[in-house]
Each structure stands twice: as C-alpha cells, then as structure tokens.
Amino acid sequence: MRKQPLCPVTESPDAKQVLALSLLVLATGLPLVRYLHWQINAFLLLLFVVRLFGLRWRMAIPGAWLRVLLTLAGTANCLYANHTLVGQDGGTALFVTMLALKLLELNTRRDLRLTAILTGFLIVIQFLFDQSLPLTIYLGAMAVGAVALLVDLNGGLGDARLRSTLRVAVSLSLQALPLTLALFVLFPRLTTPLWSLGLDSEQGTLGMSDSMEPGAISELVVNGELAFRVRFDSTPPHSDQLYWRGPVLWEMDGRRWSPGSVTLPADGADNPKLEQFANPIAYEIVLEPTHKTWLFALDMPVTAPDDASINRDFQLLSRQPVNSAKRYRVRSALDYRTAEPSASLRQQALQLPDNITPRMRGLVADWRSHADSDWALVQQGLAFFNRESFHYTLLPPKLGKNPADEFLFETRSGFCEHYASSFALLMRIAGIPARIVLGYLGAETNRIGGYQMVWQSDAHAWVEVLIAGRGWVRVDPTAAVDPSRIDNRSATRLLGAASPVRFSLDQASAVSQFVRSLRLLADTLDATWQNWVLDFSAADQFALLDRLGLGDFEYGLAVLMVLAVSLTLSVILLALMRDRSTPEPLDALYARFCQRLAAAGLPRRETEGSSDFGHRVMRQRPDLTAAVSRFLALYLPARFGSHPRPATIRLLALQLLGFHPKSAKRNA
Amino acid sequence: MAVSVRQRFENLLRRVPVGVDGVARVGTRQIYILPTRTGLMFGSVLLVMLLGSLNYQNNLGLLFTFFFASVGLIAMHHAWFNLLGLAVQARSGSPVFAGETVTVEIRLRAEGRRARHDIQVRKDQRTALPVHVPGGTQRLVSFGLPATRRGLQRIADLTIETHHPMQLFRAWCYVATDATILVYPAPARHAPDPVHDAGDARRPNRSGGEGADDYLGSRNYRHGDSPRQIDWKAFARERGLVVKQFGGDQGQDVWIDWSRLATPDPERRLSLLTRQVLDVSASGVRFGLRLPGTTEGLSQGATHVQRCLTRLALFDHAQTTTLPRH
Numbered sequence A: 001m002r003k004q005p006l007c008p009v010t011e012s013p014d015a016k017q018v019l020a021l022s023l024l025v026l027a028t029g030l031p032l033v034r035y036l037h038w039q040i041n042a043f044l045l046l047l048f049v050v051r052l053f054g055l056r057w058r059m060a061i062p063g064a065w066l067r068v069l070l071t072l073a074g075t076a077n078c079l080y081a082n083h084t085l086v087g088q089d090g091g092t093a094l095f096v097t098m099l100a101l102k103l104l105e106l107n108t109r110r111d112l113r114l115t116a117i118l119t120g121f122l123i124v125i126q127f128l129f130d131q132s133l134p135l136t137i138y139l140g141a142m143a144v145g146a147v148a149l150l151v152d153l154n155g156g157l158g159d160a161r162l163r164s165t166l167r168v169a170v171s172l173s174l175q176a177l178p179l180t181l182a183l184f185v186l187f188p189r190l191t192t193p194l195w196s197l198g199l200d201s202e203q204g205t206l207g208m209s210d211s212m213e214p215g216a217i218s219e220l221v222v223n224g225e226l227a228f229r230v231r232f233d234s235t236p237p238h239s240d241q242l243y244w245r246g247p248v249l250w251e252m253d254g255r256r257w258s259p260g261s262v263t264l265p266a267d268g269a270d271n272p273k274l275e276q277f278a279n280p281i282a283y284e285i286v287l288e289p290t291h292k293t294w295l296f297a298l299d300m301p302v303t304a305p306d307d308a309s310i311n312r313d314f315q316l317l318s319r320q321p322v323n324s325a326k327r328y329r330v331r332s333a334l335d336y337r338t339a340e341p342s343a344s345l346r347q348q349a350l351q352l353p354d355n356i357t358p359r360m361r362g363l364v365a366d367w368r369s370h371a372d373s374d375w376a377l378v379q380q381g382l383a384f385f386n387r388e389s390f391h392y393t394l395l396p397p398k399l400g401k402n403p404a405d406e407f408l409f410e411t412r413s414g415f416c417e418h419y420a421s422s423f424a425l426l427m428r429i430a431g432i433p434a435r436i437v438l439g440y441l442g443a444e445t446n447r448i449g450g451y452q453m454v455w456q457s458d459a460h461a462w463v464e465v466l467i468a469g470r471g472w473v474r475v476d477p478t479a480a481v482d483p484s485r486i487d488n489r490s491a492t493r494l495l496g497a498a499s500p501v502r503f504s505l506d507q508a509s510a511v512s513q514f515v516r517s518l519r520l521l522a523d524t525l526d527a528t529w530q531n532w533v534l535d536f537s538a539a540d541q542f543a544l545l546d547r548l549g550l551g552d553f554e555y556g557l558a559v560l561m562v563l564a565v566s567l568t569l570s571v572i573l574l575a576l577m578r579d580r581s582t583p584e585p586l587d588a589l590y591a592r593f594c595q596r597l598a599a600a601g602l603p604r605r606e607t608e609g610s611s612d613f614g615h616r617v618m619r620q621r622p623d624l625t626a627a628v629s630r631f632l633a634l635y636l637p638a639r640f641g642s643h644p645r646p647a648t649i650r651l652l653a654l655q656l657l658g659f660h661p662k663s664a665k666r667n668a
Numbered sequence B: 001m002a003v004s005v006r007q008r009f010e011n012l013l014r015r016v017p018v019g020v021d022g023v024a025r026v027g028t029r030q031i032y033i034l035p036t037r038t039g040l041m042f043g044s045v046l047l048v049m050l051l052g053s054l055n056y057q058n059n060l061g062l063l064f065t066f067f068f069a070s071v072g073l074i075a076m077h078h079a080w081f082n083l084l085g086l087a088v089q090a091r092s093g094s095p096v097f098a099g100e101t102v103t104v105e106i107r108l109r110a111e112g113r114r115a116r117h118d119i120q121v122r123k124d125q126r127t128a129l130p131v132h133v134p135g136g137t138q139r140l141v142s143f144g145l146p147a148t149r150r151g152l153q154r155i156a157d158l159t160i161e162t163h164h165p166m167q168l169f170r171a172w173c174y175v176a177t178d179a180t181i182l183v184y185p186a187p188a189r190h191a192p193d194p195v196h197d198a199g200d201a202r203r204p205n206r207s208g209g210e211g212a213d214d215y216l217g218s219r220n221y222r223h224g225d226s227p228r229q230i231d232w233k234a235f236a237r238e239r240g241l242v243v244k245q246f247g248g249d250q251g252q253d254v255w256i257d258w259s260r261l262a263t264p265d266p267e268r269r270l271s272l273l274t275r276q277v278l279d280v281s282a283s284g285v286r287f288g289l290r291l292p293g294t295t296e297g298l299s300q301g302a303t304h305v306q307r308c309l310t311r312l313a314l315f316d317h318a319q320t321t322t323l324p325r326h
Helices: A014-034 A036-058 A064-082 A087-102 A109-126 A133-154 A163-188 A343-348 A359-368 A375-386 A403-411 A415-428 A477-481 A511-534 A538-547 A556-577 A585-599 A612-619 A622-640 A647-655 B001-012 B035-055 B059-083 B234-238 B266-283 B302-314
Strands: A226-232 A243-249 A274-287 A299-301 A308-310 A316-318 A328-338 A434-440 A445-448 A451-455 A459-467 A470-475 B034-037 B084-091 B099-111 B116-123 B131-135 B138-146 B151-154 B157-162 B167-175 B182-184 B213-218 B242-246 B254-257 B286-291 B296-300
Touching: A014 A036, A014 A087, A014 A109, A014 A133, A036 A087, A064 A087, A064 A316, A087 A109, A109 A133, A109 B059, A133 A511, A133 B059, A133 B099, A133 B242, A163 A538, A163 A556, A163 B059, A163 B151, A243 A459, A274 A299, A274 A511, A316 A328, A328 A470, A359 A375, A359 A415, A359 B157, A375 A415, A375 A459, A375 A470, A403 A415, A415 A434, A415 A477, A445 A511, A459 A477, A459 B213, A511 B059, A511 B084, A538 A556, A538 B157, A556 B059, A585 A612, A585 A622, A585 A647, A612 A622, A622 A647, B034 B035, B034 B059, B035 B059, B035 B138, B059 B116, B059 B157, B084 B157, B084 B182, B099 B182, B116 B138, B116 B182, B151 B302, B182 B302, B242 B286, B254 B266, B266 B286, B266 B302, B286 B302, B296 B302
Parallel strands: B254 B286
Antiparallel strands: A226 A274, A226 A451, A243 A434, A274 A328, A299 A328, A308 A316, A434 A459, A445 A451, A459 A470, B034 B167, B084 B099, B099 B138, B116 B131, B116 B157, B151 B182, B157 B167, B213 B242, B286 B296
C-alpha cells in the first residue's frame, strides 16, 4: 500500500546480530565443505576470517571497490576449480562464495534478512550431496536458527530478548510442522524433470564395476556401504540360494574379464527364456544409487518391473541410470532351466586368451581322462579346488603377467574373483562354455526392520557353465574352497579387511553383539528414512489417492492438498485463538490458596475480594489467622503493586506447601 | 479529481470503530495484511527452492522448502493475531497554538494474556517507536503532531501496524479515534493595545452583579501593586504577600474587540486578537472579548483566558458548537 518510510534508528543491525548471522552461515555451510574443491574452501575460510575480524575492528571490512575485486576473484576461483559456474558442483560453489561475500556487506537489517533467507537456500542445496538423517536433523536446527534470526531482526519483543526470540521461533517452527507434513505428502510431484539435471554422474560409483581383473589389486577393499535392501513377501530363501545377479562377463584378454563386444544375433535371444522354472518368489528391493542401469535380482529373474527389462544374460536393466535410491519389485525362480544359446553365443563362451600355459592344459586333460561327461568334469574341477591347498583370503599376493597360471600353481590364495576367473578358464580349455557372473551373495537379516541387507562387501563372482540338456548352470568355485564364504558370516564386516575371515559369530563377545544390534537399529532407521522420506514419489501419492478413492479425479491431489493445508491451518488458528497460555503464577497461587480453604469448608464467595475473604476466614477460624495473614501479607502487595518479583512468588509457593487447613468439624 | 478518487477510496477502508467506553478494539474484519519487501524476497527464494527441488526430485529439499513456506504462512497469521483484539485509546494533550506541536497519547492495551509484540503507531508519515505490550498490561505511546490550523482538529485515522514476527508481512489497521486537539490561533508577534473601557455605546450596561468590591480572588504580589490591596492577614499567617483582587479595583476593564481591528484578513485578525488576549491576561486586568455574534464577558483568570482562546480557535464554525468543557 503505502511506501514504508525508512526507520534509521531500528534499521541498523547490532554487532550481536551480525555475529549470529555469520556463525549461522558458517555452521550451515560446514557440512558442504566435504564436497567442495579445496580452493573454494580456502577462499571461504579467508572471507570468514575477514568477517570475524571485522566484528572487532570495523576497518578490516573491505570497501566497495575491494568487494568488487573479491567478487571477481571468487568467481574466477570457482571457474578455475570447477571449470564451470553451472551444474551441481559449479553452481553450489558459486552460490556459497557469493553468500560468504555477502557477509562482508551487512550494512542494514535488510542485508541481514536477505542473507538469513538465503541460508534456507544453502540448506536445500546440501541435499543434492547428502540425504542422511543426521544431516537433516542438523540442518533442521539451522533452519530454526534462521527463523530465530529473522524474528530477532524484527525485534519488538520486549525484555529478555534471547529467550523471547527463541520462544517465538520455536513456536513458529512447531506450528509449521503439521503444515509442512501436509504439504510434503500432498504437493504434486513432477514425474519427469523440467530441465536437464546436470547431475555429476562420476561421483560415488563405489561398489561394482563391469569388469574383473583378478590379481590387479592385492587387497580387496571391504566397502562397508549398503548395496540394497530386500523385503521378501514370504520366507526368505536359504542364504546359499541368495545369488544376486549382476553383469555377465564373456571375454577374457588374459588379464581382464569384460562383457565383451558380442552383437546379438537376431534370433530372438533378446527375449531370454527360461524353459522351465519353479518356486517363483516375489520380493521388493530398494537399491542405493549406483549411477548405472543395473538392477540386481536373484538368479533367475522371471518378471521385470515396468521401467526395466531382462537382457539376454538374464540381467535386470533399468531404462534410466539409478541416480537416486530406486525401489522395484521382481519375481525370481530359484529352480530353473535356461534355453540353449545360439551357436555363436556358444562360441563366445569358449573364447580363450593367448596366455594359456601347458600346465593348465595338462591339468584339464587329466580331469577329462577321469570324467565321462561335462558335468563330471565340472565336479572334478571343484574337487581340485577343494583338495589342493587353496586359501581364501582378502589379502592375496599380487599376480604377475599370467595371473591364472600363477594363481593355480603358485600363490593359490585369493578371493572369489581369482577362483571364478581361473575356473571359467579351465572349463573353456576343457571345451565347456563358461562365463562369469558378477553380483552379490547372501544377505544379512535385520530383525528389527524385518528385511535383509546386502552390503557392498557381499560382492561376489561366480561361474556359469553350459551343460547340454540343462542350459546354463551356476557353479561357485569359491564355495568349493571355503564353504564358510557362503555362510552368512557377516561379522567380518565389523572387523574390516585385515581381520581373519573365519570369524564365527558364536565366539563374538557381548560387546560386538551389542554393536551389531546397534548397527541393525541404525540401518532400520535409515531404511525407514529412505522408504518414507527420500523415496516418496508421485507414484506413492497416486497410491494414496487410490486408497482414498480419489484415483480417477485428475486434480485430486491438488484439491486434497488445499483441503488438508486449510484444515491444518484452521486447527492451529483455533488453538491460537483460545488464548490459553498458563495463568499468571500469582493467580495460580491464589487459586490454590482458595482451593485449600474451600476444602476446609471455607469457600470464597464470588463477590468477595481477597482482603475481605481473608478477614472472614480469620474471624471464622482464628486458628488459621497466622497462616492466612502471612499469605495475604505477601499476596496483597504483589497483587496490587507492579510486577511481582520472582522471590515473592517463590515465598508464596513455599507457604502454600505447608498450608493444609483441616475441616473445622474435625478440629472441634 | 484525484483527490476525490482518493477520498472515495479512503471511505471504502474499514476502520476500527471506537466503542462506548472510548476504546477501539481491533476486530477481525478491520485488519489488512500484505507482504513486505522482505516477504516478497522470502517468497521468491522459496519459489526457486521449490522449482529446484521438484526438478531434482529431491524430497528433502522439498521438505525444507515446505517448512519455510509453512513458517511464512504461520507468521502471516501471527502478524494478524498480533493486532486482533488490541485495545487502542487515543487522547490528545492540552490545547496548543497553531504552529506548535501537539502531543497525542495512544494507550495500547493487550487484553487477555496474550502479549503483543512490535506494535507501531503511525499517523501520516510520523511513526512512533515499536513497543512490546505484555499480556494484561498497557503501554503508552506518545508522539507529536504538528498543529497546522486553528480549530478543533480531529486526529482521525491512526494506523496501528506490526511486522511481527519475521517482518515477512505487515499487518495494519486504521483506528478512527474520536480524540480531538483544540488548536488556538497562532498569536501575532505584535498587536495594538486593546481598547480600554471608555463610554462605548456597544458596551453592555454595567449594573448589579459586577460591583466595585466584588472579590475575585487572590494572586501573588507584583511590583507596583497598591499596598491597600495586600492581604495583610494572609501575610501575618506567613503566606507571603498576596494581593486581593476585586472586580472594580483594577481600574480599567479592557475589551478586546474584533471590530476595532482594521486588518481585512480574518485569520490575521484572529491572531492579533489572540496576542491581545495573551498580553492583557499577563497584565492582570479584567477583560472581555467581543467577536461578531458572540461575546465573552469581563472576567479574569486562567479559565477565562482559555475560554477566550477557545472562542478564537472555534470562531466562524463555532456558532453552533457549544464550548468544550475544561
């Protein structure tokens, strides 16, 4: 309406507010430091130091020209560090730099307000990097802090500034919570992004890769991160059945297995077929982001979710890369028989590198002479691993030029990759088509949450051999050397990579049991968080609408949101309108005083003032004179004077403690 | 034209009426509320946050965006509630001469237990400092208004506004106070001596009541008073030198008369008359005031001076108005 006049007296911020704002921005931005380039962090640190010095010595705050220079330097710094000013990393760096620069220009309360509001933006930006529950709680506190700062910047709260500011801010935030919830659940989501996301896809691709090079790394990094969670509709299968299928590797170049460059023959093999299957089980998986299109499913997936397909290797593939946690339902058959592959594929599965040594061929020839069928030869091979002195270790020695040969005849220690690789090669030498499957093995049961957890450290590699009449058959040579590997001895994870693998949970101390259940609890919390907050999507909203019978209504969600928000608001307003708030302590004490007297048969009359009432009591019950007059001597001046002092209130409360007049009849 | 449109618009505004007890209580339908510049800024940052979070399908971003939006919504209602039920009572101070500053006292009372925060009183472009009113108490806000024209000035509309709690919204209401300021004409710097009592035809016939020995009261001794007038009894009682005043004893009565002045501008004439009233009252003689259509009889003392000044203040539009009681 009317333009606001400037109020120079109230518009200049005080030093405390500037300090509070600087600390708020610092504390809010702190978790982001992990994801920013070190140069950006250094520049931010410089700005904060200048800001803090500026609180003590105003001279330290740079003038307008210097600020322009700093802005240019900050932009250049961002450009140099990220090579861009847009996208997730570039944009964040630029925004944080500019926000920190703004801290050097806090001349009016308007500047402070703007910065406090932008702190909200700083909070939201961080969820692009980290969506964990602890960070959310931390940033929630920061959000309340920003609200409190805005409240303080408005002022006009009277004495006890800090306390009343916090009270107003906390009550605002608490009242906002139900509304937030209503909006969160019902605000219509987008099913497809409005513009290109520009997510940096190279970040965080820990876990599985689509190639395998046994012996290249001499130490398996036991990655303690979660790969996915599974919830079975019925009883989970036994843990030695839990082979979670991932990429399939066909080609070996002597050192390294890769998917190979097989082009599919157009013989309909694109639609993989299971000739027979039994015992299909249904389950739901929540996959952590991988930035790949792989979805994991139990051997063998039968039905794919809508936005995914099953490829010729029976691998489940999503249409979009999994950049955020993805939930999907699959059905798998544990007992199955695959169709025979085409001749060209069969040929692919017999490909051999050129570093096959004579002693490898000799070994296979020896087995062949003892076996009358392909399957018998496979058994020979497994028996070999079991019989000879192979060791399962997560810390294998590094292998040289010919890893398969060195592993089989010299080092003889390694983990799944070594066993799977050498076994597949030996089978191919024997003329049995073989391929490598990467995936996960086993799962840890979380009883608290009622689901299974599969960790990155459960990553596994196994072999599939083609047996006439049976199709592709899964063979796990690692299991042959160390059956405990497929037992669910997940306690290894607690202990890190360097600890012995044969660790039995039965021997675990009470402490480690306790740690384990704590970890399970934490994961349950995390899963709930994932399920209910992070994964909440348009699909869930439509499911909710359907359940409410509004599924066919096009604007059902929007209407429901408006309704719910207005309803919540009116409930809050009604609560505010009631003008409840606790009565003044003095009134409460007097009410209690009257109650006690009423209980003793001396109720106060409606029209009676406190002084008259006291006199009447003393006339009727002379034995109470001392107590009543002592109370009134404190109460009356407090009531009719100015503000009662807290000491008076305390004294009155103390007197009431011992004031329990008995009924007159019993006295008489 | 513009003025009349503005006038019409202002007539459309709802004002808080003054109750029978002289207190205006802010009701639900009289509160206006609009976002401030900070509020608009807040809104645009929220919009960016919303679009970004929706696009990145980032639920936590949405959650916090909705949190801030909800805080804004709640803050809007708090601003509204902060004014609702506030009792406002305006009182003007003592009368002033035109050109001086009149002090208006606004009593703000938070009835009930709810405290009111950041209440600002504004009249035109003048703003009082914001006050905090704890529940069940009242605060007095006073600020000066320029008294520009003589006469009975209504304070008319006061604006009571608040930015509580986050200055995202400004809630305000117009309070139609019935407080009035009496503004005397600005006294001229110099004025000709008024006419001393001579045989004037228009002079009312002095007879009866106002005899020579009418005791009018006492006043402190001034240099030049006749020793005969001194109240020696009072002096004996150690009350100091006090002069008894008798109606006829001052010698000449003075008539301050509109028609005696030749100045054509009536306002200028009024300000000359005002100066005369002030001068004559300082000299302590009995005087009367004659204005066209009205006459203030011969008398003395502060009350009389006030009555004369009031006549001057309300002249021309005072014909139908009775004198305000003092």
